[in-house]
Amino acid sequence: MSRAEAWLAEAEADLEAAQVLLTGMKYNACAFYAQQAAEKAVKALLFFLHEAPWGHSVSELLDRVAARGLAVPLPLVDDARQLDLHYIPSRYPDALPSGTPSGHYTRTMGEDALSCARKLVEFAKTQLQG
Numbered sequence: 001m002s003r004a005e006a007w008l009a010e011a012e013a014d015l016e017a018a019q020v021l022l023t024g025m026k027y028n029a030c031a032f033y034a035q036q037a038a039e040k041a042v043k044a045l046l047f048f049l050h051e052a053p054w055g056h057s058v059s060e061l062l063d064r065v066a067a068r069g070l071a072v073p074l075p076l077v078d079d080a081r082q083l084d085l086h087y088i089p090s091r092y093p094d095a096l097p098s099g100t101p102s103g104h105y106t107r108t109m110g111e112d113a114l115s116c117a118r119k120l121v122e123f124a125k126t127q128l129q130g
Contacts, residue, residue: 004128007044011037011121018114027110028101032090034110034117035083041117041124042080045070048128058083058120076123079116086113 018033042061043053049068058080066072089095096104
């Protein structure tokens with residue numbers, strides 16, 4: 001298994017975890033795992049394109065994919081930006097103006113994050129299978 005394939009496999013595992021967390025009404029954790037799934041999927045693309053990935057911003061990683069010559073559909077850029085919003089606030093009690101992440105996140109927020117992540121993971125999968 002190549003590095004790109006290994007990262008994509010972990011992205012898919014995180015996507016499954018996000019679904020379990022959504023079902024279990026752990027919406028903040030669902031959003032975080034969705035962000036992680038997308039981050040790992042885009043890192044898989046960077047490994048595939050022979051670049052060592054660095055960082056946690058899905059949108060910045062996706063910009064690097066585009067800079068390597070891979071056409072990235074504009075809606076995926078929007079999805080990546082949406083997921084960037086969940087990297088810290090979904091986990092830390094002092095990251096939001098009031099309350100904790102577990103009390104702040106809603107089902108809709110979890111579903112939206114999961115939807116964005118699914119699209120990015122599918123895009124990476126399609127590119128790797130070429």
